[in-house]
Amino acid sequence: MTIVLTGPATLDATRISLVSSRLQGVIAKMRVDRNDRVEQGEIIAEIITDDLKSELGASQASVEAAHKAVDLAIADRKHAEAALANARQNFDRKKMLLEKTIASQESYDAAVATLRQAEADFDRSKAAIEQARALEASAAATAEVQRVKLEEGTIHAPFDGVVISRDHYVGDTITPGSEIVQLVDTASIILSARFDESSISRLSPGQKAVIRFNGGGRGASIMATVLRIGRQVDTETREFSVDLRPDTLPPNWALGQRGMTTIEIGTRKGVLAVSAAAIERRQGKPGVWIVDSGRAYWIAVTLGDAGGLFVEVVKGLQPGDVILSEPRDVYFGMKIAEGGARR
Incomplete structure (x- = not known):
């Protein structure tokens, strides 16, 4: 079984x-x-995103203006560099002439002042380039933010x-x-099944299963494989979850769709089993109707594992016992003809 x-x-x-x-x-x-x-x-x-397009256009214009400001600052530095070089040459010449008493002290002092002014102008031109480049970077960053917003x-x-x-x-x-x-993502679709915690040791990834969806019809049953075993038991229902990966999906499916899963957990030989339809419960206890001397009697049984349409009976029956496979309106002591037919 x-x-x-x-x-x-x-x-x-x-x-x-x-x-x-x-x-x-x-x-x-x-x-x-x-x-x-x-x-x-x-x-x-x-x-x-019309507003964002306008903002991006304005930001891009600011970037272009900032780039031109950098070019202008670089040109100013070149001019200040040339002026500084000229002021140094003039200073060196005036200094030499002063030492030879050819130039006056006044002309030498004027050369010193011109040199200092040129040095200051050159330093300012360098600072102006750094400032212009900082403004260019800020404008570019703003434009990038606007571009990202527009893409969103x-x-x-x-x-x-x-x-x-x-x-x-x-x-x-x-x-x-x-x-x-x-x-x-259809590749991530799973079936989440629930079982009593007593079954957790009997399940493992890779076991085969059959899923039968409610409603029947075409594609109501599909094959699946156990993907993983849940590691948490519900404290109220005492159930744990098992995720199964379906081999295929039915033609029509919907998340939240319900069904019943049947997982094969092994095979047993020499098992005494009866049809699930033969089980009749009385006051919550399972039992079957046996036929003895042509009459029907209900006896309690202890059930074991289930296997498809059959259920294992571990106590209450003996091999060779005759039972009613589908008892309907049977009462204690009812006469049963040979083969299970009523009299």
């Missing part, structure tokens, strides 16, 4: 993105709708996936953080 565990499961995903905007504005275009498949980088929506007006898909919800339309005003669409 193949031993299985059965428990409720819910369709979920580990990679879900609530695609939103960092800007406040009005949606100009919506490029996707529910159920659309998108690729990473594909445009989701566009926001009206176009919303892109963060990864390949399927749009599962859409909350806004063209003309809607959105604020930073407002969800525009919800995107799910």
